[in-house]
Amino acid sequence: MDHLGQKVLRHFVIFMLLAVTCYAQDTDTCEVIPKNQTVKLGSDVTVVFKAPLSGICRNKLNDFHPSKVFWTLNSKKIEESYYDHNSTYARVTIANFSLESGTVESHMYGQVLGGTIVRTYDTSSNTRRGIQPPKKPINIHCVTNLTTYHRQYTTCYWDEAGDSPDTRYSVTMKQDNRTRGHCKSQPGQNHCRLSEYADTFSDNMMVTMTAANSAGNVSATVHFDPWKIAKFDPPRSIQVEPLPTSLSVDWTTKCPSHFEKCEVQCVEEGTNVTIVSNKTSPQRKRTIYVDDVKPCTNYTVAVRCACHTSLWSDWSARSTVLSALNVSSVPFYLWRRVLERYENGTRRVQLMWKGSFCNLPIEYRLSVDSRNVGLDRTSVLLDGKAHEIEIAAYNNSKMLRHSFLKIPVIGKDMPPVRTPLATSRNGLIYISWEAPPTPVNDYVIDWLTDATQEAMPSWEKTQETNISFPGLSQRLYTVTITPLYEEGPGQERILHTYAEEGAPAKVRRVSVTKADSTWLTVDWGAVGPDQCCGFVVNYTVFYRDSNGPELNVTVNHPSHQVTLRELQPGTAYKVHVRTHSAAGFNDSDLFHFSTEAYGKAFIQNLVSVVGGLILLLLTAVCFFMLWRRAMNLMVPNPQLSSMAVWSPEKSLKPSFSKNLDVDNSHCETILLCRVDGETDAERCSTPSPTGDWTGDYSAGSGTAEYTGLALSCVISETQNKSLEADRADRRQPSRASPTPCSPYLDQGQHCKHRSDPYLDQGPVCSCGDLLDEPQGPGISEERDSVMESSQQKASPPCPTAMSYVRVDKLDGQIED
Known part of the structure; x- marks a missing residue:
């Protein structure tokens, strides 16, 4: 590319950059226009916020629209009626712009979009600087101070009406069309003193006040009556004389007495009680008598005067005087406080009286039921009857005042006051109550900080239902309210209060009343309401073991016991109690307590388990013994019968087969009894023709087996030996031959024989008896069939001398 082409290309790039920059500035700028304009004072001002469609403000602010723009002038919002807008701008018009300067700003969503400063100008230099002419002063008034009757000076006062700091004021006073005085105020002053002049108070006075600054001036004129703005000097030579019932005050002034x-003004010393009296003596003497003063009280006295229609003078110099004693108005009261009441009905009463007799020497005489009582002590012992106490004040043997007090019979006191309440505020104690239903003459309120018997309380007598008195900080006051009836004092109501509370007293005693493995019941001595120096609101018990954190439990007053739960068994704990009042707290000493290693619940459960095991064991033993007794129920032994003696020699032991199945048999149990002297071998040598009898019947075998009818009989060895020993006796010829009793009946001829088994040692049963006895199920039918078949056969040769005894029948009495 040649040199010309490079030059063209460079200019083209520069042109494009300028175009882009200008376009960006034209399309992206959001601003307030015009900037820092200056307009004529009082003209209309229009300010526009430009917001192009591609402006940056539209991208930075979501949901931007010119209709949402609002305007402020010096941070105060302009009314929306002056707004205007379209799609690309928002506009505000301020009519009659009268400020020296102002800042106009546009806002949206709490953000300042832009602003401008508007200044004003005028054709004059003052208005171009924004200075306004002054306004008329207001509340103009003047006072003429009279030093002497013909020498005086006047001071005028006014209030500014929002003028600029460079405004100056001047005052001109004229009388009889002549200028009597002129003055100018200093910057920042709102009064001006005119020069002294002589005045006859003949004509009205005209006062002209002018306010001026660099922008102009303005004047105001007022007219005054010379007498109404005159102010004389305070009275002089104040003299105060105390009288028996009042004070006499004299003075001197410049004003004629007839004008x-x-x-x-009398102010009681130490109080804010003020007495103002304006009664002038009819003789036009400069004397005023002040009534309603307390006797023997210091008063501070001052006087002020006005002449004709003039203003009041200032108060004169103050004079202090002590009022005289007015015996008739001296309050003299007698009161009592019951110190103790005894079981025998007597009571010790403390007496006190109140009355001020100034500095007069006073002698007091006390009597109870017209009986004089010495004043060496202030308490008397009275019985339960009604009494009347009198106190009298004497001066030079002349009684000045006296007072009575009735003491009612014990048990007949009148009702007390209702709902007494004590509060405190700013060092004062306020006591209030409600009157009882019975009419009351007066109330007596006494209070003291020391409740001992020797303390003398302060007290007041009133007819109101409230009273207040100053109190000391952190001192407990005991207040007693007693109504006075015609019959005497009523029942007392006692309150405890503080003028200002402090921390309460601390707990002195802490103990554990109950203890277990996981809990302790802690008890402490409650802090009473008469213990200084604050009322207890609640108690907090702090406790901890040697390793764990400190825990606490809070209980409200008056509770003084708490149970600490979820403790560790056999663990030592440190415990202290904190008392809380409205103003602070106090901690007790540290106490040590321990939980039980094994609690009552554990011991009760252990005793219950051991007792249950013992009871279960005893029950098992009892059941076992009962079972054993039932299992060991023996068959009655005939030889132990009380009917006859059956010698062991005559008792034969039956023999049974060892193979006899007794347990599985369903037959009756039969005992085989041998009654003759033959041996088992002789009787059982011949087998049964039918093959029903098998087994060995030898003397030494002791067993027998019968295959036709199952038998089950077990004879003890002792009985077996008895049977063997009795065999010889059975062979004697003198004894009748035994009737065979066999399970196979032979024609039934000899089976009906029965003999007494106890007396004759015969068979204990017969075959007929066996057949007649009821049997178990199925056994009787089987036996009958066997017996019927046996009648058709020959009697078996063996055994011929056997007697069968049913064992199950031997446990009862054998039938005849």
Whole structure:
């Protein structure tokens, strides 16, 4: 590319950059126009916020639209009626712009979009600087101070009406069309003193006040009556004389006495009680008598006067005087406080009285039921009857005042006051109550900080239902409210209060009343309401073991016991109690307690388990013994019968087969009894023709086996030996031959023989008896069939001397 082409290309690039820059500036800029304009004072001002469609403000602010723009002038919002907008701008018009300068800003969503400063100008230099002409002063008034009757000076006062700091004021006073005085104020002053002049108070006065600054001036004129703005000097030579019932106050002034009016102010010393009296003596003497003063009280007295229609003078110099004693108005009261009440009905009463007799020497005489009582002590012992106490004040043997007090019979006190309440505020204690239903003459309120018997309380007598008195900080006051009836004092109501509370007293005693493995019941001595220096609101018990954190439990007053739960068995704990009042707290000493290693629940469960095991064991033993007794129920032994003695020699032991199946048999149990002297071998040598009898019947075998009818009989060895020993006796010829009793009946001829088994040692049963006895199920039918078949056969040769005894029948009495 040649040199010309490079030059053209360079110019083209520069042109494009300028075009892009200009386009960006034209399309992306959002601004307030015009900037920093200056307009004529009082003209309309229009300010526009330009917001192109591709402006940056549209991208930075979501949902931007010119209709959402609002305007402010010096941070104050302009009314929306002055707004205007379209799609690309928002506009505001301010009519009659009268400010020296102002800042106009546009806002949206709490953000400032832009702003401009508008200044004003005028054709004059002052208005171009924004200075306004002054406004007329207001509340103009003047006072003429009279030093002497013909020498005076006047001071005028006014209030500014929002003028600029460079405004100056001047005052001109004229009388009889002549200028009497002129003055100018200093910057920042709102009064001006005119020069002294002589005045006859003949004509009205005209006062002209002018306010001026660099932008102009303005004047105001007022007219005054010279007497109404005159102010005399305070009275002088104040003299105060105490009288028996009042104070006499004299003074001197410059005003003629026939034009004068005065006031006397008496302030009781130590209080804010003020007495103002304006009664002038009819003789037009400068004397005023002040009534309603307390006797023997210091008063501070001052006087002020006005002449004709003039203003009141200032108060004169103050004078202090002590009022005289007015015996008739001296309050003299007698009161009592019951110190103790005894079981025998007597009571010790503390007496006190109140009355001020100034500095007069006073002698007091006390009597109870017209009986004089010495004043060496202030308490008397009274019985339960009604009494009347009198106190009298004497001066030079002349009684000045006296007072009575009735003491009612014990048990007949009148009702007390209702709902007494004590509060405190700013060092004062306020006591209030409700009157009882019975009419009351007065109330007596006494209070003291020391509740001992020797303490003398302060007290007041009133007819109101409230009273207040100053109190000391952190001192407990005991307040007693007693109504006074015609019959005497009523029942007392006692309150405890503080003028200002402090931390309460601490707990002195902490103990454990109950203990277990996982809990402790902690008890402590409650802090009473009469213990200084604050009322207990609640108690907090802190406890911890040697390793764990400190825990706490809070209980409200008056509770003084708490159970600490979820403790560790056999663990030592450190415990202390904190008392809380409205103003602070106090901690007790540290106490040590331990939980039980094994609690009552554990011991009760252990005793229950051991007792249950013992009871179960005893029950098992009892059941076992009962079972054993039932299992060991023996068959009655005939030889032990009380009917006859059956010698062991005559008792034969039956023999049974060892193979006899007794347990599985369903037959009756039969005992085979041998009654003759033959041996088993002789009787059982011949086998049964039918083959029903098998087995060995030898004397030594002791067994027998019968295959036709199953038998089950077990004879003890002792009985077996008895049977063997009795065989010889059975062979004697003198004894009748035994009737064979066989399970196979032979024609039944000799089976009906029965003999007494106890007396004759015969068979204990017969075959007929066996057949007649009821049997178990199925056994009787089987036996009958066997017996019927046996009648058709020959009697078996063996055994011929056997007697069969049913074992199950031997446990009862054998039938005849």
